[in-house]
Amino acid sequence: MKTWPLLCLLIALSVTYASADDGYRLWLRYERIADPAVRAAYAKTFGFIAVSDSGDIVHNAARELQTGIGAMTGKHIPIVKTVPKNGRGIRLSLSGASDVTPVSADSYAISLEGGNVVIKSAGNTGLLYGSFALLRHLQQHLPVEKVVTQSKPKVQLRMLNHWDNPEGTIERGYAGSSLWKWYELPETVDPRYADYARANASIGINGTVVNNVNASARFLTAEYLHKVAALAGVFRKYGIKTYLSVHFAAPKTLGGLKTSDPLDPEVRKWWTEKTKEIYGIIPDFGGFLVKANSEGEPGPQDYGRTHADGANMLAEALAPFHGVVIWRAFVYKADPNADRFKAAYDEFAALDGKFARNVIVQVKNGPIDFQPREPFSPLFGNMPRTPLGMEFQLTQEYTGFATHWVYEAPIFKECLDSDTYVNGKGSTVARIVDGSLHNYPLTCVAGVANTGSDRNWTGHPMAQANWYAFGRLAWDHTLSAQAIAREWTQLTLTTHAKAVATVSDIMLRSRAIYVDYNTPLGLSRPWTGSHYAPEPWQNRSSRPDWTAIYYHRADSLGLGFDRTASGSNALEQYRPEVRRAWENAETCPLPYLLWFHHVPWSKKLSSGRILWDELCHRFYTGADSVLWMQKQWDGAQTAIDPAIHADVTGRLAKQYKEALWWRDAWILYLQTFSKQPVPAIYPKPERTLEEVKKSVNVYLMR
Incomplete structure (x- = not known):
């Protein structure tokens, strides 16, 4: 009898572990819809999936619809050859040019006809893409009547x-x-x-x-061609x-x-002979x-x-x-x-x-x-x-x-x-x-x-x-970018409206935050030992463009790579309208300033700050903004799978630590040229430049 509580605990833990989201399903989670009204409406609308073609691609489209809608509604959706006389469902239809606009093997149209949702395309791949589009619509719990659409890829x-x-x-x-x-x-x-x-x-x-x-x-x-052919055999079934x-x-x-x-x-x-050999092994290479x-x-x-x-x-x-x-x-x-x-x-x-x-x-x-x-x-x-x-x-x-x-x-x-x-x-x-x-x-x-x-x-x-x-x-x-962020969040993490808005906001601001503590105002640093650790002082390599100093050009006068006519004249490669936007340091947008100009440390910028103070502002606010990301993410905790939430929480903690690493490395290094203090509103770095360099060296030796 004493073992019973322990057994219950083990069962509870196993259920919790089994139900945790490990991210494997990506945006194809197909979670059961919590809202009974939405779930019932979908179950009533989708009674069957009618498919006349038996090819692999269309078969996979039908099976995906069956899996996805079944998981969302809790109802088994049969795949049939012909449309039943009674009931409502989905019909996958290969149609000629007159039936589908725009016309291509990849394009598709979704319509409502006689109570059925009809996915049409001139090609099998279009039916597959249309099926995924329908599932994407349903995963966001949107009304079926609003699914009517036509779509064609803009790139081949x-x-x-x-x-x-x-x-x-x-x-x-x-x-x-x-x-x-x-x-x-x-x-x-x-x-x-x-x-x-x-x-x-x-x-x-x-x-x-x-x-x-x-x-x-x-x-x-x-x-290896036969190995690649085995992969191709899987991939072609999905177009x-x-x-x-x-x-x-x-x-x-x-x-x-x-x-x-x-x-x-x-x-x-x-x-020529090698290419013939390849196509003999992989016909659709x-x-x-x-x-x-x-x-x-x-x-x-x-x-x-x-x-x-x-x-x-x-x-x-x-x-x-x-x-x-x-x-x-x-x-x-x-x-x-x-x-x-x-x-x-x-x-x-x-x-x-x-x-x-x-x-x-x-x-x-x-x-x-x-x-x-x-x-x-x-x-x-x-x-x-x-x-x-x-x-x-x-x-x-x-x-x-x-x-x-x-x-x-x-x-x-x-x-x-x-x-x-x-x-x-x-x-x-x-x-x-x-x-x-x-x-x-x-x-x-x-x-x-x-x-x-x-x-x-x-x-x-x-x-x-x-x-x-x-x-x-x-x-x-x-x-x-905003629409995609919201869509991905709903498909992958949660449909809770407030949490969707919170996560989407973090996503949309995340790139700008990273740029601020990493490469603000057009700094670039395409070579460090790992492409990860801060190393703006790196100046030794077999070639100059594999050093960091080649790009930022920091010296006692200022910072940045002069690509105007007085420098490398790289701007000459752009059209006059583009050049005019970037060639004058007075009017160049701040995000691109140091890409094109070597700017004096005391130069007053459009922000009202001198270059040195603006850099400090970006480095400090960028790093501090990771704390904002942490707070926002914590606020969405109840709407997100605990395993996913804990994983991202840990990574954000690491990100903040490393944002400070980047901030201190840049500021302490550039300060050796600018000879200016960190503005009083910001705390001075707690480590010296030599301590930062040592930490980077330890990282690079790992």
Whole structure:
């Protein structure tokens, strides 16, 4: 009898543990609806799912509807071949051009016809996307009659780029090891691959590059192609094509040729035969992603050839199979007198119009390297005859890894909404990327993935929102960061109105808070030993642009990189309207001030403070704002799963500690140049510069 209380306690603990949300379900939680009126209305409306097509993609669409609506209503929803004479339900309908507007295999229309919800599309993938759109609507407990809509993706190729390596590591990965268990494939196919594909399809992602852009030629061997084929077999059932990053020197390293010169006939023949082999194993293979002549990677310039020569050679091999080449524009040479900001433009702008029709040049959103805030890359607006794809980074290489909460949709939107003025006012980056401005035959948006083997996929639970926001914006870049934040919160965390508003507010302010304590006023710091720890004093490397001092240019006179005509003249790469907004330090918006100007410490800014005081203000208020994030998050505790809430609470505590670390490192280091005191309203740092440097060194030795 004495063991009974203990047994009850163990049962209670096991129930609590089993019911805790570990984040695995992402935004596809499909929680039972608490409101009985809403639950009853949905149960009455959805009595069946009628599907005439039996293909894998449509089958998965129907099964997702069955699972989702069943979980939300507590009712089993049968999948049937024909619409019953009585009752109400869902009909998935493959329709011709006259029935669906706009027309494409991915577009869909949702309508109400005779009491039934009808999802129409010209293609199977459209039915899948429409099904997820309906579920998204229902997860927010919205009225069924308001689900009527039509939708078409604004970009054709909506892709994740995985920087995963064959040994299971992930370059710039902060959520565990690779999802892909290469040592088990192709014989063992982890069920998680299907859940990954479901999550991507639910937000419209239709392509994935499974390996690192710093590519191993091993992925082109027959052994690894069959492993990749096993993944492709899972992905295609969700409308996702598989791509590979390729090692440009593979003809030599793998094929045994004496050269990898793209104009050499034997090299071209090797790629042609290798491409045929790939399509023989993966019939719906998407194409190649290439990083060439960048950061030590081999490329066509090794043989005196251009990027266009290299890309066109691969494009020729892929063309018979309708494959595409995605050629990255992330290039910069080790020139001590150059400005890395200008490198991509200098190498690619002159090649406009020289790439084959099945080549996309993939450009990072900014000219440096995924900084917390960057101006848009000057390549956008300067290559009207070459399809330019967008490359965003979801993994938080420069935004705090999996420790700091940074919602990245404002970063994406800031770039997409920027006006290049290439064809006059309104020539936004978004209109270039989606092809509407220059009539590109191919369009692409890629995100460097933030997924890993961690149970919750992304390490930091709130980093799931960056994956979600990327997919939603790749589909429709007119969506607002605010709308996506609210939507993701409702689908992933809670439908409690006050909590949704609170969490959304934290998300929308999180990026600005991080920038304030990390890189305010246009500071950038793309090289530290770890890309994580504060190290503004770092000045030793094999090349100058791999030091921190190269970017901030702190000296006794002031701070910032002069990119006006009196400096590197990087601003010359932009249209006059853009230059005018940034070239005058008196009128340059503060977020970009130090990107383009070397500003005296005592210079009075538009805020009314001198530069030094404004920097102190940003560093201190940014760090203190993490305390605000903690307080707001605590206020939403009762509406959020305890396990998720506790996880984020711990990370916010770490974030505050590290925000102080960044604040003190910058202030104490810059103070050696400014020779000015911290304003009296702020407490002086409790540690010395040497103590901060020591703590950074300890971190880097881990």
